[in-house]
Amino acid sequence: MRILHIAPQNISDVPMTLVRAERSLGHDSRLVTFFRDPRGYDEDVCLELPFVSSEFAASVRRFFGNGAGRQVSNSLAATIPGELPQWHPPGVLANALMKTRERLWLPKLQRFFRRFRFWEYDLYQFDGGLDFFRDGWTAKAIKKRGKRLSVLYTGSDLRTRGIIEPLHSRADAHFTVELDHLLLDPTLNYVPFPFETEKYTWQPADEEKHTLRIGHAPTNRKAKGTEVILDILAEVAAVREIEVVLIENLSHEQAIEAKATCDIFIDQIGDLGYGINALEALALGVPTCTGLAPGFDEKFTDHPFVEVDAATLYQAIIELIDSAELRTRLSRLGREWVEKWHDSREIVRRMHATLGVPEAAV
Structure with missing residues (x-):
């Protein structure tokens, strides 16, 4: 099976660990990231998109306010059980800024989609729950083509940013590596961190x-x-x-x-x-x-x-x-x-079983 992971960055090497595990199980698996993780983890395809790093996002939040209204915390006190955080633009100006950013990205993304044969994959997994476009354009196009789509949340992406509803609502399965996420949404599929x-x-x-x-x-x-x-x-x-x-x-x-x-x-x-x-x-x-x-x-x-x-x-x-x-x-x-x-291959098998993905012929 051809599998494409899409992530803003190779956060804590989790996306690339899943890719390596899938490859070892006989799948054709790739990872595309928006920008490089500053800690120097391995990359597969990095688009080097401008105005997207965590530093840029933090600057937007400081200037316009935090759209999710939540701050990073080490306590469940910041978690409201049963209330799934949902991302909304911090305001009209911030929303306009993001749309401008996406217009700047569009030519590069179009070239990438064409050269990478983006639409020929069988399963698309969004590690971190973030589409290239905040209106979920990529997810919508994937589902129109009848392809499988999954989302994996890894931490503060869900706690402090929240779901991107147009992507989240179109996923065939939602996974998390964080137990506390189940307090926000008990229907999430918990899997331990994949590790090598x-x-x-x-x-x-x-x-x-x-x-x-x-x-x-x-x-x-x-x-x-x-x-x-x-x-x-x-x-x-x-x-x-x-x-x-x-x-x-x-x-x-x-x-x-x-x-x-x-x-x-x-x-x-x-x-x-x-x-x-x-x-x-x-x-x-x-x-x-x-x-x-x-x-x-x-x-x-x-x-x-x-x-x-x-x-x-x-x-x-x-x-x-x-x-x-x-x-x-x-x-x-x-x-x-x-x-x-935490064996990454076993984690992948569990996720694929949930999605109904057949085992590859190795």
């Missing part, structure tokens, strides 16, 4: 090490609770010998190199659950502390995370520092758990 554990070299915990390195890698400080985490680590440093490793503003390759040197990793302290950062740490054999989404413990009773929030992080870190045996056990369990639940 084999790309990461596992190392057992070093039980003889005296000064432990504790890592934290915020992509968004507010969402991760970074300032609180750093304050707590300063308290820990007053009573234990530690080195804080802040992994920030690095390429993905550099971030992994830094993460591999850590003995303990802190993902975040909110209640929206873990992300790719945490999976990378587990795959490397680094015991990982994180906040978890409600219901996660019941769904994954064998998980290896040290569950924390702002009130419990200090004691959890002290216990990990003081118990080499605990670190060793979590190092092994973490790798095994990621292999069991």
